[in-house]
Amino acid sequence: MGLLHRWRCRLCDRKGNRRPSAWVGRFGELLAASWLRSRGVKVLRANFRLGGSGEVDLVCREGDVLLFVEVKARTRTDYGPPARAVDAAKRRLIRQGARHWLFFLDDEVPFRFDIVEVVLQDGVVPDVSRIKGAFEMETVR
Numbered sequence: 001m002g003l004l005h006r007w008r009c010r011l012c013d014r015k016g017n018r019r020p021s022a023w024v025g026r027f028g029e030l031l032a033a034s035w036l037r038s039r040g041v042k043v044l045r046a047n048f049r050l051g052g053s054g055e056v057d058l059v060c061r062e063g064d065v066l067l068f069v070e071v072k073a074r075t076r077t078d079y080g081p082p083a084r085a086v087d088a089a090k091r092r093l094i095r096q097g098a099r100h101w102l103f104f105l106d107d108e109v110p111f112r113f114d115i116v117e118v119v120l121q122d123g124v125v126p127d128v129s130r131i132k133g134a135f136e137m138e139t140v141r
Contacts, residue, residue: 011122028073028118029057035128050100054093059101066111068098073118082117083131091135
């Protein structure tokens with residue numbers, strides 16, 4: 001697929017219909033994976049979910065660090081940056097998915113939670129940025 005994150009975005013289909021938000025989200029995840037790979041990050045799994053647990057958009061490795069990445073794609077920033085949508089409930093679901101991934105590892109590994117923001121505008125190369133260590137794993141009480 002190459003460097004997908006460098007392609008100009010087409011928010012409308014060939015008939016001129018605006019693409020649905022599910023398409024924006026999925027396309028944002030593909031762009032984020034392309035963007036991360038171009039920076040030396042290895043994408044291990046997309047859309048990781050175990051049973052009814054929370055989903056992790058991308059599980060990656062950067063050097064020795066395991067990354068649990070939430071991707072937020074938007075076509076507008078009128079209501080703030082995309083990362084603003086990662087509220088307490090969403091963070092709880094991401095942590096739950098991360099716990100399931102970590103459960104299957106033999107050894108403890110360093111890990112962190114990142115957010116990749118993707119802003120899509122028609123006919124423009126997407127604006128992609130990353131917030132490293134966007135939030136922490138909370139201890140279970």
